[in-house]
Amino acid sequence: MRILFLGDTVGRTGRDAAVAALPKLRERLRIDLAVINAENASHGFGLAPDMAEALFGAGADVITLGNHAWDRKEIVPYIANHPRLIRPMNFPPGTPGAGCAMVELADGRKALVASAMGRLYMDPLDCPFRAMAGEMAKHRLGASVQAILVDFHAEATSEKWAFAHLFDGQVSVVVGTHTHCPSADHTILAGGTAFQSDAGMCGDYDSVIGMDKTIATARFLKKLPGEKLHPADGEATVCGLYVETDDATGLATRVEPVRMGGRLSQALPDV
Ligand SMILES: [Fe+2]
Numbered sequence: 459m460r461i462l463f464l465g466d467t468v469g470r471t472g473r474d475a476a477v478a479a480l481p482k483l484r485e486r487l488r489i490d491l492a493v494i495n496a497e498n499a500s501h502g503f504g505l506a507p508d509m510a511e512a513l514f515g516a517g518a519d520v521i522t523l524g525n526h527a528w529d530r531k532e533i534v535p536y537i538a539n540h541p542r543l544i545r546p547m548n549f550p551p552g553t554p555g556a557g558c559a560m561v562e563l564a565d566g567r568k569a570l571v572a573s574a575m576g577r578l579y580m581d582p583l584d585c586p587f588r589a590m591a592g593e594m595a596k597h598r599l600g601a602s603v604q605a606i607l608v609d610f611h612a613e614a615t616s617e618k619w620a621f622a623h624l625f626d627g628q629v630s631v632v633v634g635t636h637t638h639c640p641s642a643d644h645t646i647l648a649g650g651t652a653f654q655s656d657a658g659m660c661g662d663y664d665s666v667i668g669m670d671k672t673i674a675t676a677r678f679l680k681k682l683p684g685e686k687l688h689p690a691d692g693e694a695t696v697c698g699l700y701v702e703t704d705d706a707t708g709l710a711t712r713v714e715p716v717r718m719g720g721r722l723s724q725a726l727p728d729v
């Protein structure tokens with residue numbers, strides 16, 4: 459299976475770039491499953507229903523969220539009726555929406571997309587490791603499902619590597635989100651799981667992790683209430699990763715970074 463994952467979509471420039479890139483990348487890389495994190499799509503904070511519709515319309519099979527999941531409250535009724543929009547599985551019981559989505563491809567193959575959130579330097583939540591282990595008890599990679607991708611939304615690189623090692627061989631891909639900076643550690647782990655500790659963002663890198671640099675830098679200089687943060691609006695770099703998996707085992711055979719447009723160095727797999 460050919461899988462594309464794009465990191466946190468930040469603001470209008472990130473949304474526009476992702477909506478433009480999704481159909482092009484789907485065609486060029488012959489993508490079977492496309493997943494995008496959109497927790498910062500609405501002015502940096504949350505996701506509005508019309509923005510989710512635009513991303514689904516552009517070719518996202520599943521949209522994931524993170525700590526900013528509920529910043530736009532209109533998404534609460536929307537997520538109840540849209541099972542392919544998911545939020546971290548280790549939110550408290552009774553939270554709207556689901557932490558996983560099963561996608562059936564046109565050819566009958568199945569892919570599970572899961573979302574979990576870390577706890578180091580993050581809001582306290584249920585244990586993501588135990589939540590994921592509970593979910594994994596329901597599926598058998600390479601048998602009941604051909605691929606499993608997990609978006610692990612976390613601040614600490616250590617927690618992301620630990621999560622990936624714990625589920626190495628049981629899932630196809632563990633990809634980190636939340637830092638908005640693409641890491642250069644994309645690899646296939648010993649057990650066959652593709653991993654990158656952070657996918658980076660779809661946003662303007664002439665910024666402080668996607669937000670206007672003048673306002674964001676002032677916050678570090680002065681301990682005064684400042685102007686409200688808003689996203690930088692220059693050309694976005696679309697960041698993510700491309701993974702190929704073996705349908706018979708569900709394990710990864712190839713992992714490559716994707717960086718398109720904007721200020722970062724460019725990377726596009728040769729397919
Ligand atoms: Fe984010």
Ligand SMILES: [Fe+2]
Pocket residue numbers: 497524525526611635636
């Ligand atoms: Fe986040």
